Amino acid sequence: MAYYISNIARSKGDPKVLHSGPSSLGAADRMAKALGWFSIGLGIAELVAPERFTRALGMEGKEGLVRAYGVRELGHGIVSLSPDKHLGLWSRVAGDGLDIATLMMAMRHDNPKRDNVGIALAAVLGVTLLDIIGAQGVTARHSRPRGRPRSYRDRTGFPQGVQAARGAAKDFQVPPDMRAAPPLAAVSDRAPQERARPH
Amino acid sequence: MRALVWHGKEDIRCDTVTDPEIEQPRDAIVKVTSCAICGSDLHLFHNFIPAMLPGDIMGHEMMGEVVEVGPEARGKLKKGDRVVVPFTIICGECDQCKRGNFSVCQRSNRKKDLADKVFGHATAGLFGYTHLTGGYPGGQAEYLRVPFADATHIKVPDGIPDEKVLFLGDIFPTGWQAAVQCDIQPTDTVAIWGCGPVGQMAIRSAVLLGAKQVIAIDHLPERLEMAEAGGAITINFDEESVIERLNELTGGEGPEKCIDAIGMEAHVSPSMPDTVYDRAKQMLGAESDRPHVLREMIYVCRPAGVISIPGVYGGLVDKIPMGQLMNKGLTLRTGQTHVNRWTDDLLRRIEEGQIDPSFVITHTVSLDEGPEMYKVFRDKQDSCIKVVLKP
Numbered sequence: 001m002a003y004y005i006s007n008i009a010r011s012k013g014d015p016k017v018l019h020s021g022p023s024s025l026g027a028a029d030r031m032a033k034a035l036g037w038f039s040i041g042l043g044i045a046e047l048v049a050p051e052r053f054t055r056a057l058g059m060e061g062k063e064g065l066v067r068a069y070g071v072r073e074l075g076h077g078i079v080s081l082s083p084d085k086h087l088g089l090w091s092r093v094a095g096d097g098l099d100i101a102t103l104m105m106a107m108r109h110d111n112p113k114r115d116n117v118g119i120a121l122a123a124v125l126g127v128t129l130l131d132i133i134g135a136q137g138v139t140a141r142h143s144r145p146r147g148r149p150r151s152y153r154d155r156t157g158f159p160q161g162v163q164a165a166r167g168a169a170k171d172f173q174v175p176p177d178m179r180a181a182p183p184l185a186a187v188s189d190r191a192p193q194e195r196a197r198p199h
Numbered sequence: 200m201r202a203l204v205w206h207g208k209e210d211i212r213c214d215t216v217t218d219p220e221i222e223q224p225r226d227a228i229v230k231v232t233s234c235a236i237c238g239s240d241l242h243l244f245h246n247f248i249p250a251m252l253p254g255d256i257m258g259h260e261m262m263g264e265v266v267e268v269g270p271e272a273r274g275k276l277k278k279g280d281r282v283v284v285p286f287t288i289i290c291g292e293c294d295q296c297k298r299g300n301f302s303v304c305q306r307s308n309r310k311k312d313l314a315d316k317v318f319g320h321a322t323a324g325l326f327g328y329t330h331l332t333g334g335y336p337g338g339q340a341e342y343l344r345v346p347f348a349d350a351t352h353i354k355v356p357d358g359i360p361d362e363k364v365l366f367l368g369d370i371f372p373t374g375w376q377a378a379v380q381c382d383i384q385p386t387d388t389v390a391i392w393g394c395g396p397v398g399q400m401a402i403r404s405a406v407l408l409g410a411k412q413v414i415a416i417d418h419l420p421e422r423l424e425m426a427e428a429g430g431a432i433t434i435n436f437d438e439e440s441v442i443e444r445l446n447e448l449t450g451g452e453g454p455e456k457c458i459d460a461i462g463m464e465a466h467v468s469p470s471m472p473d474t475v476y477d478r479a480k481q482m483l484g485a486e487s488d489r490p491h492v493l494r495e496m497i498y499v500c501r502p503a504g505v506i507s508i509p510g511v512y513g514g515l516v517d518k519i520p521m522g523q524l525m526n527k528g529l530t531l532r533t534g535q536t537h538v539n540r541w542t543d544d545l546l547r548r549i550e551e552g553q554i555d556p557s558f559v560i561t562h563t564v565s566l567d568e569g570p571e572m573y574k575v576f577r578d579k580q581d582s583c584i585k586v587v588l589k590p
Contacts, residue, residue, distance in 0.1 A: 002206070002207075002253040002254075003204070003206065003252075003253040003254030004254075005253075006252035006253050006254045006255075007254060009252055009330060009334055010254070010334070011222060011309075012220070012222060013219055013220035013221065013222035013226075013344055014219065014336050014344075015200070015202060015216035015217045015218065015219050015256060015336050015340070016216060016217050016254065017204060017214050017215075017216050017254050018214070018215045018216055018217060019214060019215040020204075020206070020212050020214050021201075021212045021213040021214050021215065021567075021570075022212060022213060022567075022570055023206065023210050023211070023212045023570055024209060024210060024211040024212070024244075024570035024571065024573045024574050025209055025210050026574075029209060078482050078483065079482060081208075082482050083209065083245050083577075084467075084478070084482075141574075142574070142578045143578070144578065144579055144580055145580065145581075149419070149420050149421035149424075149582040150421055150561070150581075150582035151421075151424065152421055152424045152425035152428060152561075152582075152584075153424055153427075153428055154428065155425045155428045155429075155558040155559070156428045156429055156430075156558065157399070157403045157428075157429050157554055157555060157556065157558035157559070158403070158406075158429070158430075158553070158554060158555075159552045159553075159554075159555050160552060160553070162406065162428075162429065162430040165403070165406050165407055165430065165553065165554070166406055166407075166409065166430065167385070167407070167408075167409030168407050168553050169404075169407035169408050169409070169548065169553065170408070170409050172379070172408060172544065174379055174382050175299070175379075175540075178379055178380045178382060178532070179382050180381065180382035180505045180530060
């Protein structure tokens with residue numbers, strides 16, 4: 001609906017959107033976008049309030065690690081929102097592995113917040129599944145299929161053939177404002193006395 | 200009417216929108232019969248060029264039939280005329296237009312204040328290419344309002360299929376200008392980075408203009424094959440070193456003329472570490488463009504050579520080797536295409552059978568399929584090189 005607001009930049013006779021149609025964005029692209037923004041949000045939260053995470057998970061003293069993970073999440077988010085979204089989502093999958101390993105370490109018996117860690121672990125596993133589905137989806141949607149490309153061997157563009165085309169536009173006069181310095185060959189063809197002498 | 204509308208990054212939709220209306224006396228309305236997706240549309244698709252707004256209609260390669268003409272355009276256009284619409288909107292009367300520098304027309308950018316702030320001085324208005332160039336609705340639609348229509352058109356005769364003349368509006372003159380501003384001599388080697396649609400047109404233009412050898416660089420087999428069909432020697436950068444091979448093909452001297460038909464989105468590969476660096480910076484918003492091709496061209500170009508840049512750049516680039524550029528005395532030629540400067544001559548060459556630009560079309564689909572084709576074209580799926588849409 002943002003196009004309604006942008007209509008203020010248009011003149012009276014410019015066309016304006018009445019009904020929106022199908023988009024170039026596929027379901028996988030939309031999922032990548034959502035996961036990218038989720039990464040950005042999580043990254044900011046981890047950077048700004050790491051103690052909330054460590055306290056809830058019984059990981060006090062690991063605030064630096066959570067901040068580092070926040071930076072990592074921001075990176076995943078930026079790449080997932082870019083045209084290279086498949087890289088972003090696969091990097092999220094790798095990051096999920098790191099998150100799972102970290103949470104597994106916090107699942108020790110003496111951790112009073114062990115239940116919270118279990119919930120977090122389940123959430124991360126769920127998100128990992130979404131990341132894998134999303135990464136596979138965008139990779140499949142945007143990859144060049146393997147196999148032989150079409151042949152364009154006959155696409156010369158010259159109805160009379162390439163040989164006839166070579167130099168066929170020699171009658172064209174290059175405008176004065178587009179002329180280059182004298183060609184190197186012309187200089188080397190000059191009489192010897194015209195050549196620069198070595199000092 | 201239906202139109203392909205930008206809603207955000209990678210989000211193009213086929214929407215129902217209101218019909219365009221004549222606003223100024225020099226306007227005309229064109230019923231679009233064919234339009235195309237351009238490689239530079241992908242920069243907008245990725246939202247790498249600022250100042251797109253949700254609701255903007257895409258497209259700057261289109262042609263069709265004039266169905267309504269404003270009072271001041273009637274001397275030059277009439278209902279029923281068949282026209283290709285150049286992507287640059289031109290008044291035809293300002294100092295720059297009179298010099299043939301149509302892409303920097305001083306009057307056609309209706310958002311001049313914004314463009315002045317960003318570019319220093321505004322450039323011409325462009326169709327469907329951000330509010331920095333006027334915020335004009337584009338031509339991937341059933342109808343298009345053409346401002347300054349008495350100057351902004353290329354009349355084409357009946358009897359030639361759309362596919363042969365459609366690209367007069369952008370990629371053909373863009374490839375042509377890229378080659379022309381190299382001032383190609385019969386002794387020259389012209390190296391062209393990128394075998395997308397503009398690269399393919401630049402290859403054909405360099406061949407027509409009589410280059411000794413034309414070398415095309417890419418890594419997609421189907422694009423390299425099309426380049427080879429057009430008379431180029433090809434280099435697959437996934438398989439060999441571009442610099443070593445170019446030096447080998449030029450007796451160790453380097454090509455005299457280099458053309459960048461890639462622009463701001465160079466391919467990213469760990470085998471070219473600077474591209475990874477650029478991509479990372481681009482994601483963080485610390486650099487808008489990935490100028491790997493520029494770096495490589497400056498390095499390999501023969502001293503006193505010419506570098507021609509038709510590829511679109513959007514903003515800021517990093518690590519450009521100015522020392523090499525300056526000490527080698529290279530000439531850098533850039534710019535959006537002065538389309539109307541070349542089109543009479545190019546139309547004649549098409550009519551005479553010197554060239555048939557339709558060779559580049561690999562997909563022809565309806566406008567409704569446009570959103571999906573943006574994805575197919577971007578991902579280089581189904582050997583896609585050029586998409587033509589039929590509204």
